[in-house]
Every structure is written in structure tokens, then in C-alpha cells.
Amino acid sequence: MSADTLPGTETLPPTADEIEAGRRAYDLDRAHVFHSWSAQDTLTPMTILKAAGSEVWDGEGRRLIDLSSQLVNTNIGHQHPRVVAAIHAQAGKLCTVAPQYVNEARSEAARLITELVPDGLDHVFFTNAGADAVEHAIRMARLHTGRRKVFAAYRSYHGGTDLAINVTGDPRRFPNDNGDAGVVHFLPAYLYRSYFGATTEAEETERALKHLEDMIVLEGPSNVAAVILETVPGTAGIFGPPAGYLEGVREITRKYGIMYIADEVMAGFGRTGEWFAFQRWGVVPDLVTFAKGVTSGYVPLGGVIISDPVFDTFRQRAYPGGLTYSGHPLACAAAVATIGAMRDERMVENAKRLGEDVIGPALEAMKAKHPSVGDVRGSGVFWAIELVKDRQTREPLAAYGGSSPEMNAVIAEIKAGGVLPFANFNRVHVVPALNIPDDQLREALAVVDHALDVADAAVARA
Template structure:
């Protein structure tokens, strides 16, 4: 079933009464023409892409101008935690726009202050202050600036297989191929190997070994780079785009201990995994560790209006009591974005979002994807937490040869393209990266749609199985 509407059907009347009469070939053609003629897309060779025109969306579903609907199993860019067109978020933005659409960050705003208070209320430890940004990249940019200013040091350590944003310092921190074309970057950023037991850089065979050897490696890097020069270690709590790499037990507390030992600021990048993705307000809550700074964006208001920020510990915040913080943004803590953030908290609390994510993750997703290991020879490993999982596809389970090479393009990447195409034909929009498919639907997805989406992926994996030895 492709879930495509007939030409005479109204596609959807959303919760605001807006109707979409589809198919609409003329609208599709106009959107395509405008996009191809005038929009310059990120991370793309412009003539080699064909973006899908989207007509509308609701909850865990969006649709194109032909009327074809897709289950959004990527939450767009793993930011749409409360789904498309959530009525509470839409209403909050509308109400705020009606009374005060914007105000500069040097002035006090009721919604900015309330959202900061709510974020501090769920943050771990003594992280009580919030510096608002426009998104995740600038959150990481300013977190590093804080660490450098407080410590008086310059060097920052970040992991390979990471992504921290597309601007200056964040792209230098990034440990995936998107950094390469942007070099030379910040020469004071150095990289190290984080834990990844399935493809261990340390020849580990157990989680205990991986934790111990990864921490030994990190300490060696600290010592050899000069501990007295290192301002911060920046880590995605659970690595996102680069593999949903869940740290083994003891690793993050070990990082915390190393930071304390050498006077280094620990920055937890929770841009992708914060605000419920793993069933916790912040993913660090599941690892019994408190960073010095937490960066966030995406799920704080599902991206309805751009918003990000840095949550700051008392030690770091107090440093700037009488020292000027050298940074700021025109739209920091924009009232429309903050209003949607407050509404997000209200929905999470009213609808038990964290509890349902933990339930659906453990009761539905985990047993389903682990069951696939018995039936799909192309599936090397599954890993994840809550509603955030990765399927690692291989050609050979024994050698763990990836289904496609690292950073594959063109014909080399074709097998993964075929798997993605099978999902799309069946009405599911997947999140693909290198040899992995990620499962990251909106946190409000119904159990019925979650099960249906997983069944579509199950069928699509038979395409990958044809390449397995």
C-alpha cells in the first residue's frame, strides 16, 4: 500500500481546519521550478538533487502535492519531536505573535525567562543558567567560547564520528567527512576515538574492555596534546548522525573524571538527543553524569521557530558575574521560539511524553529490531535507546564489511539508495547515513503507525539482503 490519494479526495483537513485538495500538479510544478531556479541547498551538488515538494503535514505524517503520504521516520532532521503542526505549539506561536512578536535579547522577556526557568528545572546538577542561541551550531560555538574564556586555554578535543554543526568552530569539531572540505579550520581542535564496540578502534571484545581502553586512549591524547592547554572536551552524549553510538557503561562518568582531574570543561552536545529523544529530558540523565555545559536545540520546540542554547553550570556562570561574556546574537531567545518551547514543556508533562518514549522504545522498537537480526543477513548490529535507533547494514556479518563504503557516493552508494527507495515507495521517509538506517520518528507517533513503519523497514531490508554474503 502506497497511501496515495485519489484525484478527487481532499488529502487532509488539519486541526486548524485547513484543507489540502490534492493532487495539485500545478502547485507541485511551481514549487519545483522556484526551488530549482532560486534555492541553494546545503551539503549538496546543486544539479544532482531533486528535493521533494511538501504540501503539508500532521503528527508523524507529511504528504506531497500528489497526495502521497509518508511516515516521517526521520522527524525531518531529528528535530520534530512533537510532530508536524502540533496544535499547542502552533497556538503558542500565534498567541505570542499577537501580543509581542519580538524583543531584543538585552531586555527581559516573560517567555524567555519562563523557558529558561523550565529548562534549568529539568537540567542535571547545578546547571541553572541558559544562554539562548538560534540553533545547535551556534550553541556549540558559544559553549566552546565560554570554556576557553573560563579556563584561559585554547585546545578543544572532540571525537571522530561526530557532528557539531556547519559553522566555524563546530565544523572544526566535527569528526565526519563534512569537515574535510572546510579545512583548514581551527588548528586548536584535536580529535580522538570514542567508544564504538562494533567497530572498536581498541580491539575490544566487551563493553568493559571498550570503556577502559577508550578512556585510556582519551587520557593519552590529553597528556600528549598538553593537559594544561585543553579548555574543553565536546561529546555528543549519544552520537547522532554518525551512528546512534550509545556509550558503554562507565564511559561518560570516566570522561567526567578525566575532565575533573585535568581541569577541563565537559561539554555535552545534546542538540539531537535532548528533550525526550531517548526517554529522558537529557540523554546524560541515563548515564549518571553531570556536564559543565549542555548544548541543545532541535527538540526544545521541534524547530517550529529556530532556537538553541547552552545550559551553564554555576561555576562557569559565576565567572561572568563581573567579566563581560564576549558574544551575543540579535535573535537570542526569540519570543516566538520561546513560546513554542514553553508549550513543548506543557505537552511533555500533560501527555507523559518521556514515559511513552521509554515504553514504545523498550516494548515495541527494541524487540522488533533485535528480532530482525535472525532474519536479515544484511543486518550487522542494531543499537539505540527510546525512539532513537540505528541499523548497521553489512555485506558480510563475519568480516563486518559495510553494505557501502565509508563516505560512499554515486554508484558505490547505490545499495543504500535502493533500500531508501523501497521505504519511500511504501510510504515511509527514512534517515540514511553511509551504511546505516536510523529510526527516529516523532515522539508523538501512534503505536499503530510505529508498528506500520517498522514493518515497512522490515520489508525494505530484503533489498539489502540481496547484497549480503
């Protein structure tokens, strides 16, 4: 069976029978499925019947351009034939095996992943997703250092499991924050909404680093196991670090013998125009967490890339942790095929080009045109449009941790224009697949541009 005839790789719009099946699926969903992050009675979820490339079809058979990459994870688009074929081939050979046994797919996936990072990051512990990758990276750091406290930034997201949600710095933490997870939150470097009164990148870097080091000293460096940072925060706002900030964090962690964990779950695997975002700044972490783009979400997979000193801790000492599905063959086969497709089709390079030549210029033009746009920022295919009621005060169009009728109207207008968006609080994120065709991307950006007229109207009324 060839890749282009595998089930699920057809690109035709849905048939009447598929639409009817989708309606039944919706009814069953409402009857039986419990949705995440939601009050259940308030939901009217969209049905997705099928997808191909950067297009999806909803429950009524309507085509939408996927500008969200779902949860910023379908980095190579939907239904890539090479990855579908690899999953099919692996299923025919070995669907699953316990993690204590060697399997070819896991070995090859580990080799390929370690080839993408600097020397000295030579081992991979596979997990099921990003949250448990964060859990295990922190466990490794604590065991390696013999310390407990973990420093994490506000305006961050690190996952939904118990420790990961406590490490998280955004409001999703609030209902789950026990206050006893050993986590200390600090203020991030975020120039547009500087907590330090900074007006330049140099000021923001200097003041944010002083704040971080002061807090470490006040908490007791000998108590601190790790600093964990999203290299470029994702759902928190896609605000990249100012020049010199990550280098300064790395220097502080070395000074006090603290592990530096780079959370690359969303930013990794090409999204910023580099294989891993930390490579843009020339720093080398002690531990790197990944998930999402490693398989383009086709089969769940995450992991921790481990530096040699941390690995050495567990050469003769048992690591107290494991997962039934660690290095699952179907997931690892998907990872091998995904990395191969990204390399052969030069998707990472294409993501960088799209950011520089298409997305960046388009968003800068929107900022010049629309008074509701306070800031645009990003790189590769990882961008945010920050919407405000007033450019001078920078009052957001939706409050931190919430939404607003104005934001809901903007999102509705984008969907009405045939685009599936990603939005959080007062921001619209532009996060398409790395290989989205230029014409589809320009079509989607034009829809967003038009929808911002709705936000401008809200600003005019304010």
C-alpha cells in the same frame, strides 16, 4: 480562534490546488534555492505540502509516515495544536524584541529548561540553533579556563558553522578543515567497530578512556579547555557509550580542570527516553548544548545550559558574544508550549516505552531475519540499523562518508512503501516522533523490514 482551527493544523490530505501550488514551489526551488550539503544539479528534492502528527504529504499528495522526524527534531510531531496556538498567541502580543530586554517567553523557557537538569545548571544562553550553541559553549569554556584546545571525537557531528564543523569528527569536516581551529580529535568508544580491539563493553571503556587520557597528557592538559561529546552520537551512528565511559570522561576532565561539554542537540528533549541523554549515565556536565527538540523545530532555537562555576566567571566580566535573535519571543513561546505538551502528555515516558516494547523488539527480529543487518542499537525513539555486506568482516553496505547503489535501493524501497526514512552512510535510523501512534510505528517498521530484503539480495551477490 481555537487551536484546532488555526491555520496549518488541519489534517486533511492536500487538495488539487495545494498540489498545483506545490508544483510551482518545486519549480521556484529549482530556479532559486541553494540547498545545503549538495551538488545543486544532482538534486530532485521531495516537496512536502503539509504535515500532521507523524504523517507528511508529498508534492503529489501521497501520504508518508515520517520515521525521520525530519532532521530528528520534530520530537512532538508536526503541527501540534498547543504549540501552533502558542506561536499564534505570542505573535499577537510581541513578535520580536532585542535580547537586552526582558521578555516573558524567554524567562519562562529558561526556567523550564533549568528545571529539567541537575541543580547547579541554573542559567541558559539562548542561540538560534545547535551549531551556534556549540560555538558559544566552546567560547565560554575557553574564556573560563584560559585555555584554547578542544578535544572532540571522530564519528561525531557538532554543526555547520566554522568552528562547529572543525569540531565535527565525520567526513563533512574534510572540505572545511583548516587545521588551525584548536581542535584535537580522538577515537570514540564504539564497540561494534572498536578501534581498540575490544570485544566487551568493559574492554572498550577501559581502552577508550586510556586513549583519551593519553592524548590529553601528550597535548598538555594545561592547554585543553574542553572535551565535547555527543552523549549519544546522532548522524554518526547512534552508538551509546559503553558502561562506565561517560563517568570516566567526567573523571578525567575533573582531574585536569577541563570543561566537559555535553552536546545534546539531537539526543536531548526526550529522544532517548530521558529529558537529556546524559541523565541516563548520572554524569553532570559543565555546559550542555541543545536545540532541535526544544521547539520540535517549529521555530529555530538553541542554547547553552551553564553550570554555576562557568556562570560565576561572567558575573563581573563581560561575556564577549551575543546574537540579534537570542531568546526570540516566538521561538521561546514555542519552547514553553513544547515542554508543556511533552510533560502533560508524558511523551518522554512514551518514548522510553516505544523503545522497549516496539522498536527494540522489532529491530532485534530484523537482525535475526536479515543477513544484511550487522547491528541494531538505541533507546527511546533513537535507533540505528547498521547494514553490512558481510557480518563476519562487518564490511559496510556503503563506505564511510558515502553511499552506494545498494543503500540507495534500500532507501528507495522504504519511500515506495510510504515511509520517509532517515539514513546516513550504511545505516537506516529509526527516529520517529516521541508521540507517534503505535499502529503507525508498526506500519513503518514493517515497511523497513520488507525493504531490507533488497539489502539481503546485495549480500547474497557479494
